[in-house]
Amino acid sequence: MWDEAFPMIRPSHHPGDTLLIDYAGGALCEGASLAVATHLAFCPACRHEVAEMEAIGGALLDELEPEPLSNGCLEALMARLDHERPAPCRPVPRPPAEQSRYPEPLRSYLRGRLGRDGRIAEEGWRFLQPGMRGLDLLSGPNGTTRLIRMKGGVGVPQHTHGGIELTVVLEGGFSDEFGAFLPGDLAIGDPSLVHRPVSDPEGCLCLATTIGGLRLTGPLGRLFNRFIKF
Ligand SMILES: [Zn+2]
Incomplete structure (x- = not known):
C-alpha cells in the first residue's frame, strides 16, 4: 500500500528555511538531521530547496579568497575547540529519491528491527x-x-x-x-x-x-x- 501511496504524498507541513539552511550546511545534530532528511524523502519541494541552497553555498565558497592565518590563530582556535568540544554529531547521509515503506536514511537506522514483511518488529x-x-x-x-x-x-x-x-x-x-x-x-x-x-x-x-x-x-x-x- 505504501509503495503505491508514497509518490502521492505531498506534505503540507515543512521544516522552514532556517532548518533547511542548517541541514544543508551540516549544522544540525544527528537526530535533527535524520528528522529533516526523512521529511525530504517525502517532499520534492524541500529537496529542491536544499539542492538550491547547496548550489548557492558552493558558489559562495568558491568566491571566498583564502585568508592567511595570523600567527597563533590556529593554535588559539584549536585550544578553544579542545576546551569547548561540542557533543559529537555524526553526519546523516542524504536521502536518495527511492521509494519504500521506510525511506533512507531512516531505513539504515531500522537495520535489524524490520520483520520479514518489511514492517518494524514488535521487540x-x-x-x-x-x-x-x-x-x-x-x-x-x-x-x-x-x-x-x-x-x-x-x-x-x-x-x-x-x-x-x-x-x-x-x-x-x-x-x-x-x-x-x-x-x-x-x-x-x-x-x-x-x-x-x-x-x-x-x-x-x-x-x-x-x-x-x-x-x-x-x-x-x-x-x-x-x-x-x-
Ligand atoms: Zn517539505
Whole structure:
C-alpha cells in the first residue's frame, strides 16, 4: 500500500528555511538531521530547496579568497575547540529519491528491527503512556530520537517543550491546535508552543527527535511530569 501511496504524498507541513539552511550546511545534530532528511524523502519541494541552497553555498565558497592565518590563530582556535568540544554529531547521509515503506536514511537506522514483511518488529518497544509506545533509535547529549506508535484516538497530555521537538509522520496521522499532520509532514515544537496532539482513528507512527525535554502543562500534565519520561 505504501509503495503505491508514497509518490502521492505531498506534505503540507515543512521544516522552514532556517532548518533547511542548517541541514544543508551540516549544522544540525544527528537526530535533527535524520528528522529533516526523512521529511525530504517525502517532499520534492524541500529537496529542491536544499539542492538550491547547496548550489548557492558552493558558489559562495568558491568566491571566498583564502585568508592567511595570523600567527597563533590556529593554535588559539584549536585550544578553544579542545576546551569547548561540542557533543559529537555524526553526519546523516542524504536521502536518495527511492521509494519504500521506510525511506533512507531512516531505513539504515531500522537495520535489524524490520520483520520479514518489511514492517518494524514488535521487540524493543517500551510503554510511554496508555496507547502509546516508543522505540529508541538514538539517544545522547543532543537529545533522543525514537519512533512513536500511537493507537487511534490517543491524546498526549497538553505539553510544551523545554527545547525543540521535530516530529515526522510516517503512517497514519495526528492533529493538534495547529492542524492535521499526515505522512511526510514535519511538526516543529518549541518552548513557545503549547499543544495537545491526538492521533487519527487509524493510529499513527512517527519519527520524533526531542532536543531538550517536554514539559506537560495541564493540571493532569503537571502530575504526569513526575512519572512520564518522554
Ligand atoms: Zn517539505
